[in-house]
Amino acid sequence: MMTFAEKWDKPYPIISKSWMAHWQRLIGLLAFPVEILTIYTTNAIESLNMTRRTVLNNHRTFPTDESALKFVYLAFQNISKKRIGRPL
Known part of the structure; x- marks a missing residue:
């Protein structure tokens, strides 16, 4: 199974780094x-x-x-x- 970073880093190199840097904020959205x-x-x-x-x-x-x-x-x-x- 391909990880998120493996799938999206090539077309969008900053996306997974941004998600990891702001993971605590993003996971809070999932609580709604x-x-x-x-x-x-x-x-x-x-x-x-x-x-x-x-x-x-x-x-x-x-x-x-x-x-x-x-x-x-x-x-x-x-x-x-x-x-x-x-x-x-």
Whole structure:
């Protein structure tokens, strides 16, 4: 059986070193129940990032940084309303 390092060190040389250096933190994540772990998926996060990019690209000029932040906040509020009953 191939170890994690043997499989992944060639394409990603730093990955196993990073895992070993931060193993105590990583193992703590495994203690969470599956229900919580499924809430924070990469797809949900990427979906939010895509929405943020879309909103900001469609409205290129904002008078202040605060107005851009408010605009993104409102866009995320609309997403939250659409996702009622579904985990983020």
